[in-house]
Amino acid sequence: MSNVLIHAADAVTTSAGANNPVLNISIFAAFVVVTMVIVIRAGRNNKSANDFYAGGRSFTGGQNGMAIAGDYLSAASFLGITGAIALSGYDGFLYSIGFLVAWLVALLLVAELMRNTGKFTMADVLSFRLHQRPVRLAAAISTLVVCFFYLLAQMAGAGGLVSLLLGIPATDTLATSLVVAVVGVLMVIYVLVGGMKGTTWVQIIKAGLLIAGALIMTIWVLALNGFDLGTLLQRGQDAAASLEVPFDALKPGNKYGKNPIDFISLGMALVLGTAGLPHVLMRFYTVPTAKEARKSVVWAIWLIGAFYLFTLVLGFGALVLVGPATIAAAPGGPNSAAPLLAAALGGPILLGIVSAIAFATILAVVAGLTITAATSFAHDIYANVIKRGEVRPNAEVRIARITIVVIGALAIIGGIAVQGQNIAFLVALAFAVAASANLPTIIYSLYWRRFNTRGALWSMYGGLISSIVLIIFSPVVSGKADPTGALTLSMIKGVDFHWFPLDNPGIVSIPLAFLLGIIGTYSGGRKENSWIAAEMEVRSLTGHGAEKEVHH
Amino acid sequence: MSTEETEKGHHRIDYPAFEETPKYKELRKRQRGFVIPLLVAALAWYFLYVILATYASAWMATPVFGAVNIGLILGLLQFVTTFAITQWYVSYANRRLDPLATELRGELEAKQKAGAA
Numbered sequence: 001m002s003n004v005l006i007h008a009a010d011a012v013t014t015s016a017g018a019n020n021p022v023l024n025i026s027i028f029a030a031f032v033v034v035t036m037v038i039v040i041r042a043g044r045n046n047k048s049a050n051d052f053y054a055g056g057r058s059f060t061g062g063q064n065g066m067a068i069a070g071d072y073l074s075a076a077s078f079l080g081i082t083g084a085i086a087l088s089g090y091d092g093f094l095y096s097i098g099f100l101v102a103w104l105v106a107l108l109l110v111a112e113l114m115r116n117t118g119k120f121t122m123a124d125v126l127s128f129r130l131h132q133r134p135v136r137l138a139a140a141i142s143t144l145v146v147c148f149f150y151l152l153a154q155m156a157g158a159g160g161l162v163s164l165l166l167g168i169p170a171t172d173t174l175a176t177s178l179v180v181a182v183v184g185v186l187m188v189i190y191v192l193v194g195g196m197k198g199t200t201w202v203q204i205i206k207a208g209l210l211i212a213g214a215l216i217m218t219i220w221v222l223a224l225n226g227f228d229l230g231t232l233l234q235r236g237q238d239a240a241a242s243l244e245v246p247f248d249a250l251k252p253g254n255k256y257g258k259n260p261i262d263f264i265s266l267g268m269a270l271v272l273g274t275a276g277l278p279h280v281l282m283r284f285y286t287v288p289t290a291k292e293a294r295k296s297v298v299w300a301i302w303l304i305g306a307f308y309l310f311t312l313v314l315g316f317g318a319l320v321l322v323g324p325a326t327i328a329a330a331p332g333g334p335n336s337a338a339p340l341l342a343a344a345l346g347g348p349i350l351l352g353i354v355s356a357i358a359f360a361t362i363l364a365v366v367a368g369l370t371i372t373a374a375t376s377f378a379h380d381i382y383a384n385v386i387k388r389g390e391v392r393p394n395a396e397v398r399i400a401r402i403t404i405v406v407i408g409a410l411a412i413i414g415g416i417a418v419q420g421q422n423i424a425f426l427v428a429l430a431f432a433v434a435a436s437a438n439l440p441t442i443i444y445s446l447y448w449r450r451f452n453t454r455g456a457l458w459s460m461y462g463g464l465i466s467s468i469v470l471i472i473f474s475p476v477v478s479g480k481a482d483p484t485g486a487l488t489l490s491m492i493k494g495v496d497f498h499w500f501p502l503d504n505p506g507i508v509s510i511p512l513a514f515l516l517g518i519i520g521t522y523s524g525g526r527k528e529n530s531w532i533a534a535e536m537e538v539r540s541l542t543g544h545g546a547e548k549e550v551h552h
Numbered sequence: 553m554s555t556e557e558t559e560k561g562h563h564r565i566d567y568p569a570f571e572e573t574p575k576y577k578e579l580r581k582r583q584r585g586f587v588i589p590l591l592v593a594a595l596a597w598y599f600l601y602v603i604l605a606t607y608a609s610a611w612m613a614t615p616v617f618g619a620v621n622i623g624l625i626l627g628l629l630q631f632v633t634t635f636a637i638t639q640w641y642v643s644y645a646n647r648r649l650d651p652l653a654t655e656l657r658g659e660l661e662a663k664q665k666a667g668a669a
Contacts, residue, residue, distance in 0.1 A: 090624070093624075097601075098602075100631065101595075101634055103634070103638075104591060104595075104638070105591065108587040108590060108591045229620075233619040250624065252606065252612050253609035256605075257609060260606030264599070264602055264603065271598060298638055301634065301635070305631055305635060530568065534570070537580075538570055538571060538660070542653050542660060
């Protein structure tokens, strides 16, 4: 049995023989066709801005919870975490937990109050009681920056995945660029035609496929181990101990042990970043009430939590059945652990299905990011900052549609430029910026009455600039020459201008942004309109005057 | 409902005065009093776990039964506490927040109608 498995894994990595590109493409094409039909149907009722940006606010909590899971469980989660567990054991599991615990911030502090006070974007809430234009502009800029980094991460993942899927070497830039372009064009069509409603359905379908696929593989792996998690973990530990470079798969520290502060910094960015991710926040506007927003998060927490429990089994499954050496040598490196496990379990057909799911994952996530960025540009920057709110809703949606095409073009160009870059780093960067630039102002504007415009601007720009500057001067950009771990090398090779010792800026930039909000507020900014502040708080808690569902 | 109507409707309500009503104060106290301490506790528990995993990895690797060690149990407990806090909050919100919020929303809508008439 194990011989067959090793043979399957070998065949996948060494030749395109067992890995059937035609099959892989067919399964993915079927996903595209089915979702496209649904998107076209969903797009028929896209009449108003409420429809286009917020799906008519007509999704149920359960549907939206699925869509949130679809938005959140990106390729970095599915491929990245499975790979991290397969290659470094416990630390991959440790990494996954931050992504789950983070949802408590969204559930307890943010989701319902944002649904009650906002309309389409994060900036709606942040500028509610503060000086409109500067605060809205700052919030929109940070929304665009976070979405863009997140988008680049997905695009980098798409290129890496395809080299595995189609058996093309990652060095074939023409083929990977072509794939990035296909992803970009499909994403633009989905979002243009379907708006938020279509995008949401793509995410719901994708979440269903991803979670079902992971569940089936989890049961399969457990079945091979007598449905005993202890046996699987023991086998994983034994497999890791008998490697050429052995490690203890159940002991923390294989990946993050060298620099504990760095992991604490990453943990802060994950836990505090989620509730500041604009594409997650925007999903709360697609349901009719705050209660449904709460239900969405509850669904999302259970789905996401279950999924990360599956990845623990899948990661150890890949460690035992495929082996770290095979995974590290495969095109796509750690990201190939989940597809290789699928090949080892169910041969080319399961590999095709799992690879198509991973591809669908990328497509759904980029669609969600694109509609968020386009909404923020059209609604915040164009309609409210440039036109000062004097704009017909149709004109605003037209601008949003143009923005979608521009973002698609930028994503394709940027996506080609970042091929081969470390996906996990780009995602961690997006979380760090969201936690630094967005979360402090969200919390202050919902919970601290004295907070004013100057505090918001200092906190948002301070968080945004400090997190990006610290990244630029961190070892991930320059100066890290670690010959043992090819994937942790710096972005720019051959030069060293780093002075910040950590890979993730969160531990500095997040407290700094919180502090700047306080200093800015007390440094003599103008006093805000206390009437509107009272209105905002009353509305946030009671749901009075909240945006209503659209009935067709 | 268009935005203009909403704006007009709202400015007929004296929100600062409404904030001083006992029922509203009670809702605010219940919401703040529940979510803030609970979230602080949850985050403290998460960072305690992260610090143990990074600084006390040898202790975390202590086997408890079979291959299962302390680190694995604490990690799985993070899942358990996250799920438990989620359900606890849902039950609290259903019992203690939603009825009061619905009642206050009704009062505000009545005020708005009276103002518009």
